[in-house]
Amino acid sequence: MHEAYVLPGPLALSRSTVDRAADRRLDAAWVDALWSDGRTRVLLVGDGTVPVDDGALRFIAPGDAPDGDRFLLGLDGDVAYVAVHVAEKPDDGATLREVGAVLGDRDAGLAVHAVALANWHATHRFCPRCGAPTRSEQGGHVRVCEADGSQHFPRTDPAVIVLVVDEKERCLLGRSAAWPGRRFSTLAGFVEPGETPEHAVVRELYEEVGVRITSCRYAGAQPWPFPSSLMLGYYATAAGEDPAPDGEEIAEARWFSRDELTAAMRDGDVLPPSGISIARKLVEGWFGGPLPDDVSPR
Incomplete structure (x- = not known):
């Protein structure tokens, strides 16, 4: 009986058009260079929200990015999308529940990626094996223990x-x-x-x-x-x-x-x-x- 039922699409938080560029994350020099490239677009993420203006994500230039954990979200042609995890809710910040269905395919995928990484980083500052501090590597997709070198991946x-x-x-x-x-x-x-x-x-x-x-x-x-x-x-x-x-x-x-x-x-x-x-x-x-x-x- 259930073979007749099909999920009507698309699912609001399952949409994405950006290449995550997973094969480039190990190139630390390339990832670092994105932050001095004027084409790079930076998304702020804080308190589970992202800034939204007229139904679209609002980005800033790399030179205007504040301090915080930095994540590589992916590439769209020659344009790189990155995120910075800030301590407080950004101006015009909205949750995925509020705007997930309104955002376009590209922005929905970027927002989900950024929020998920921010949530993980916020709760994995220390190594689960030895308790030492960890640092972010590979564009924010790995945390490495400062003491024993063990790698820990997003949950x-x-x-x-x-x-x-x-x-x-x-x-x-x-x-x-x-x-x-x-x-x-x-x-x-x-x-x-x-x-x-x-x-x-x-x-x-x-x-x-x-x-x-x-x-x-x-x-x-x-x-x-x-x-x-x-x-x-x-x-x-x-x-x-x-x-x-x-x-x-x-x-x-x-x-x-x-x-x-x-x-x-x-x-x-x-x-x-x-x-x-x-x-x-x-x-x-x-x-x-x-x-x-x-x-x-x-």
């Missing part, structure tokens, strides 16, 4: 996010007690060490709502740097047994037909996933198109 935490459909073509949505209002979304959870994403789908759905998955299929992925996740989207099937929320992570879970979900949204009983999320796209793939706009949240 990415894989998580599965799943839309379950039963034999009646109803979808299963859940609500976390920590979410605002009547927000319902797809079920999700982190992949554990030594576990495949498919095994995580089965485990998480049973742990959170007591539903047994009979099959699942990968649908697509989206970076989610809040602070360092990669969301692996799945469609899954299950018998329409009554969900039994665990009461800790999930406060409420319900099966919805397409008509029931539409009515619940319009009545204000359900607030759907945000437009920037892969959860929203998973639901819309099952729904058969965009969700209704005339939602009346309580």
